[in-house]
Amino acid sequence: MNTTPAHDARMASMTFASVYPHYLAKVEKKGRTKEELHQVIAWLTGFDEAQLQSLINEKATFADFFERANLNPNAQFITGTICGYRIEEIENPVTRQVRYLDKLVDELAKGKKMEKILRTV
Template sequence: MDQHRIYNMTFSSIYGSLLKKVERKNRTQAELDEIIRWMTNYSQEELDNYKTNDRTVREFYDNARLNENRHLITGSICGVKIAEIQQPLMKEIRYMDKLVDELAKGKAIEKIKRQPK
């Protein structure tokens, strides 16, 4: 199994980077939390717990109840097409990266939270 180093990083450290990214573009922590909750189905309390403890990114995704519409997230992130990512955990991480990029670029929250047509 591919063991990328991000899998064992704490979610709290990753969250801090995501927050800085969206705040630089005048988006809010509440908006970031909303798209993370959409993706993971965590409550705000559960998400807050991950933001403040030493649990890993792997644990964060392993315990999530991932949104069934996340497969509607398409495109590329860091030059890699999401559809071509083979490792399941990395694909989930890249889905989240794509959502955060869209938020930072000013996309409306309701469009970020994919719904089937």
Template sequence: MPEQVKGSRSRTESRLFATSVASVYPLYLAKVERKGRTKAELDEVITWLTGLDEPGLRRHLDSGTTFEELFEQVDLNPRASAITGTVCGVRVEDVEDPLMQKIRYLDKLVDELAKGRSMDRVLRA
């Protein structure tokens, strides 16, 4: 396996960063709905993390905004650093690339929502 230069992005990361949020949103929604949670709860989690309001989230989804564009344009919730744990076997607090860490924060929140955690716990209240 070729050695990755520190600070450079892997092909997988680059592809993920260029993926539209709208293309992943239905997967997040299906995951939480399978576990009895709602679209409103998913949207609340996303708006909490990103600082967007509901119309702002819809605009990003409708316009095909990529993860990279989304996280460049929003101010992450100051409590986001309280999001800890693993996603896909990787501790989110240890992710070095700032953009990948923000994506992992979102993944972790969706996982917690799907696992049935209370909204207060998910939103670090």
């Protein structure tokens, strides 16, 4: 199942600020912390706390967010299904990167060990 151009455009135009509170609520509801969420985001994107806050404040779209990111080279090892899409089969780069982030947040919320989430083991 591949994404449509309309789906890709919608993903690219969504703001990180609109999704971030949902990520935070999801992980905190499962007993994880904001710091752990930020560690996961930093691993994927290279953004520190100040950069994340700046992106939230300016309501950066996911297209802008990932254009500025220094994507971790091990991100390619994030595989599996998220929201009905097999991540490794998504052709649009921005959509794939958003799904990488979604998958990492899911793994964090499901209680996976940080070493596994960050693909260090």
